[in-house]
Amino acid sequence: MLHSENQYTRLRWFLTIVGLFLYVMDIWTDVVLALKYFQEREFVWTGLTLMFVLAGLLLTQIFSYAWYRDDMAEKETISGMSKGGLAALHLLGIGIFTRYYHLLKQGFKVVWTKTNTVEESEDVHHKLFCLATDLSMLKLFETFLESAPQLLLQLYIVLGHAECSVLQYLSMVFSFLNIAWALVDYRRCLRRSLPHVSEMPSGTPTAVYLLYKLCTITSHILSYALLLVLSTYTTVGLTVVWLLGTTWTHLLQTNFCSSAGLEHLYRAIIGVILTFTFFNVKGQDTRVAMIIYYSFCSIINVTAPLLVAFLKPELLQMETLLTVSCIICVCSVLGLVCLVLYYLHLHPRENRREEDEVDGLKKETENMRRMRSFLQP
Structure with missing residues (x-):
């Protein structure tokens, strides 16, 4: 059964x-x-x-x-x-x-x-x-x-x-x-x-993972929005962030697509995703990469409200700026706490088998290869 x-x-x-x-x-x-x-x-x-x-x-x-x-x-x-x-x-x-x-x-x-x-x-x-x-x-x-x-x-x-x-x-x-x-x-x-790959338990692990992702993404998007309000040249900075994400993906030599052209397009899209949140691009140990990524995000989240407050406070009403700053602060802290809690205590431990033994199948299908090579949670 x-x-x-x-x-x-x-x-x-x-x-x-x-x-x-x-x-x-x-x-x-x-x-x-x-x-x-x-x-x-x-x-x-x-x-x-x-x-x-x-x-x-x-x-x-x-x-x-x-x-x-x-x-x-x-x-x-x-x-x-x-x-x-x-x-x-x-x-x-x-x-x-x-x-x-x-x-x-x-x-x-x-x-x-x-x-x-x-x-x-x-x-x-x-x-x-x-x-x-x-x-x-x-x-x-x-x-x-x-x-x-x-x-x-x-x-x-x-x-x-x-x-x-x-x-x-x-x-x-x-x-x-x-x-x-x-x-x-x-x-x-x-x-x-x-x-x-082990099943992701429902309930608390799913809720904590969702909070981690949503809080970090929300704080990041709000910080980007404040920087855009401060100057539309922030779009240049966002382009640089996208290029860095795309370049990192390229250096990892992903093999997700069946053609070179689609693979380059895939890496460019992953660069966009990395602009907003972190994903494990090749299913490897990314502890150091995650620390660097979220340290960078934290710097942006702290810097964005301060730059608007000190350089151009007239751009936003003080009440609005304080509200957005508080949301950024709360979401940043809560998101990082949920991240640490999830990966230390709630993350499913993988139980890998030999690649030629996938539930009794002797040959890995294209669909299985695609899933295995895609972004890992």
């Missing part, structure tokens, strides 16, 4: 629908907000808001199709569709929705019916987790290419230009929720789909 952590349950099927809802609402609120800016003749805000939406959509379509194509090297079709049909769907920008459809359709058949044997059941549930993991990887890309930059942009507009509207707050709320959902969903799906 399958253990509950190895089953794709009805609850997880419903949570997939929740993830789809947050994804759609995040994009919808941003598009409606861009239309509002356009009507107000704020063409710069319109362009930037739409740019982040399109960047997330375009790059996730590229990787989604590339992964389908790689998987087709092992079978003629995916879910009854040819390469041409899948290419057309991705050109129309609905590759992610295609994956949601396939996962929900296959998951529905499994969670409301029973397979005949334990072996068949294990195989079916594992394949569902593999589908969910591919989707969570793409959602992670979309989150840091669209939701996180969008949250930063709207915070900058609200803080620096005193423009507050319900749509702006809705956009920020759904961006924040999408970030939170993508982080936990990706972490849990990845650990379930890799047999050599």
Whole structure:
């Protein structure tokens, strides 16, 4: 009999629908907000808001199709569709929705019916987790290419230009929720789909991990927003940070993609992710890298409010500046405390097997290789 952590349950099927809802609402609120800016003749805000939406959509379509194509090297079709049909769907920008459809359709058949044997059941549930993991990887890309930059942009507009509207707050709320959902969903799906990695316990470990990520990301984005309010030349600094992250990823010689061009694009996207939060790029011991990264983040979090307060206090009302500074301080401390607590006491210990013994499979599939080579929590 399958253990509950190895089953794709009805609850997880419903949570997939929740993830789809947050994804759609995040994009919808941003598009409606861009239309509002356009009507107000704020063409710069319109362009930037739409740019982040399109960047997330375009790059996730590229990787989604590339992964389908790689998987087709092992079978003629995916879910009854040819390469041409899948290419057309991705050109129309609905590759992610295609994956949601396939996962929900296959998951529905499994969670409301029973397979005949334990072996068949294990195989079916594992394949569902593999589908969910591919989707969570793409959602992670979309989150840091669209939701996180969008949250930063709207915070900058609200803080620096005193423009507050319900749509702006809705956009920020759904961006924040999408970030939170993508982080936990990706972490849990990845650990379930890799047999050599221990399952992430629910409850306290998940809550502490989520707090660690959300608090550090929130403090970092707020600090970036204050620096942007202080000077738009902060964009140059952010570009430098992105280049450093991309260069570090390149020096680690990642081997995630099946082609050199996609690998370079992947490394550039990881550079964007590292601008907002830390991830283990190659599944190695990164204690020193994490210390350096979060030391740098802490310096930014302390420096940003002080620079605004002493150099240009007229840019923000004192009450607003104090509120934002307190949030940055509390989130920074709480995030670092949760980080230390999680990795010292709550992090699942890995139980690695030989690479050719993956749940009885003699050959690692392309899907398994992709998951093993992706960002590690």
